Amino acid sequence: MSEELDAxxxxxxxxxxxxxGYAATSVEQIAAVAGVGKQTIYRRHPSKENxxxxxxxxxxxxxxxxxxxxxxxxxSDPLQALYKTMRMLLDLILSPETLSLSRTFIGEGWxxxxxxxxxxxxxFDPLEKLTxxxxxxxxxxxxxxxxxxxxxxxQMLATLCLGGPHQQMLFGRRVLTTAKERDDYLDHAWRAxxxxxxxxxxxxxxRGTGRRKRP
Numbered sequence: 001m002s003e004e005l006d007a008x009x010x011x012x013x014x015x016x017x018x019x020x021g022y023a024a025t026s027v028e029q030i031a032a033v034a035g036v037g038k039q040t041i042y043r044r045h046p047s048k049e050n051x052x053x054x055x056x057x058x059x060x061x062x063x064x065x066x067x068x069x070x071x072x073x074x075x076s077d078p079l080q081a082l083y084k085t086m087r088m089l090l091d092l093i094l095s096p097e098t099l100s101l102s103r104t105f106i107g108e109g110w111x112x113x114x115x116x117x118x119x120x121x122x123x124f125d126p127l128e129k130l131t132x133x134x135x136x137x138x139x140x141x142x143x144x145x146x147x148x149x150x151x152x153x154x155q156m157l158a159t160l161c162l163g164g165p166h167q168q169m170l171f172g173r174r175v176l177t178t179a180k181e182r183d184d185y186l187d188h189a190w191r192a193x194x195x196x197x198x199x200x201x202x203x204x205x206x207r208g209t210g211r212r213k214r215p
Contacts, residue, residue, distance in 0.1 A: 008034050009041055014055050018100025022052060022108050022115065053118050059101065060122035063092050068130060078137035083190060083205040085134060086161045089127065090182050093166045102170055131158060148197050161189045183207055 012034040016025045027048050031038040045051035067088040069081035109116040131154035168175045176182045
């Protein structure tokens with residue numbers, strides 16, 4: 001029961017913070033919508049800031065859990081692991097929940113820099129480390145050109161594969177709304193990017209398998 005109550009509070013807080021913003025959302029509102037007492041929330045989260053930080057940390061954990069490939073895949077085919085990670089992250093960053101919280105950060109981040117720093121530490125930094133890890137594995141396997149720095153390359157790859165669609169959705173444009181549209185976009189972006197960093201041409205990884213498909 002306690003775990004279910006914790007999940008209900010976080011789910012309600014996530015929705016209200018995304019819909020109304022951080023400043024306009026109160027613990028009282030969250031308690032009312034969740035159907036719990038205000039003190040029930042305060043026993044778990046001593047302040048609204050703490051609750052919001054927990055929402056962000058849980059979002060980051062869910063991203064890592066969903067997008068991290070198995071160590072076996074990383075060892076056997078790091079490019080396939082990287083491709084599957086990018087595809088999963090594309091779905092996650094375009095979800096309504098993520099987009100709503102992103103708008104909150106854009107609109108209010110300048111007023112609450114500590115919360116932005118917290119998001120960086122629990123969402124952006126771990127995902128950058130994951131991408132860097134996969135590119136490092138590809139580099140050690142001799143798949144990347146010499147001088148290809150994994151951290152910087154990972155940031156550019158994420159910007160192309162994830163940042164562009166995310167930004168367009170934030171602006172209200174309805175892009176990549178179906179699984180096929182996202183598959184096609186990632187395939188195109190992947191081929192364009194890998195042309196510049198791979199030691200030798202490699203076909204796009206097949207969707208949902210360990211095999212490669214021909215270009």
